[in-house]
Amino acid sequence: MGNGAAIKRGAREATGDILVFMDADGQHDPHLIERLLSRLEAGYDMVVGARSREGQASIHRGLANSLYNRLASWMTGHRVLDLTSGFRAVRAGKFKEFLYLLPNGFSYPTTVTMAFFRSAYGVAYEPVPVYQRVGTVSHVRPLKDGVRFLLIIFKIATLYSPLKLFAPTAFLFFVMGLAYYGYTYSTVHRFTNMSALLFSAAVIIFLIGLVSEQITSLVYSKSRG
Structure with a gap:
């Protein structure tokens, strides 16, 4: 094995x-x-x-x-x-x-x-x-x-530490969305679907990490209770 x-x-x-x-x-x-x-x-x-x-x-x-x-x-x-x-x-x-x-x-x-x-x-x-x-x-x-x-x-x-992964990843997507929005606003003067997608992904990834962190805490508190 x-x-x-x-x-x-x-x-x-x-x-x-x-x-x-x-x-x-x-x-x-x-x-x-x-x-x-x-x-x-x-x-x-x-x-x-x-x-x-x-x-x-x-x-x-x-x-x-x-x-x-x-x-x-x-x-x-x-x-x-x-x-x-x-x-x-x-x-x-x-x-x-x-x-x-x-x-x-x-x-x-x-x-x-x-x-x-x-x-x-x-x-x-x-x-x-x-x-x-x-x-x-x-x-x-x-x-x-x-x-x-x-x-x-x-x-x-x-x-054990979900936010250690999810938080930086969410921040990366947020920065990408902000940068892309700045580029499209300066060139075509509008908020594009790609920017919306990147911002949404950042929020979703962060929330997944937050929920995972809470679940981990509950598992540990229950196992030691």
Whole structure:
């Protein structure tokens, strides 16, 4: 089924209070688990092993991950140092709250990280070295899985922070409508159907975002009530 499916199956079968995830290709040092657990004992709900730029598999992978980190930071309002790291320790009860959200593919770290931030669960990053992959070849397809990572980010943003997407989009349509109206008024001295369409789209998109934001708030208040 995929990496995410294996993670979900393992999480369901696990009986401990803390779950530790790491890649099985030799990139992560098991001796560093103690460092993650010590940060977890400090009161955090999840501790992620953050890779440095030198620890990225390639320049292209490093640039892509940097983009994901910046985009996720903007979406969540928190600084995300390593969105896609598979080396992490997490409290089992809180992790299992989001199992139904996790995809079966490679992007489970993306989903769970953003879900934890939106739920106001404590997330910490611990710098860790990453070693050369041994005995296997990466099954991540940069283009296809890169697009998939972005889609997952927008999916989670829509689910947890809808206005982060809808408000800027609505503003863009409004500016386009205003600019087009200014152009047509100066040339033909009238308000055109295209301007009306752009203004209407801006209002509709903003209202959809507003309603989605309210629904999200109700879902969270109900789940914690």
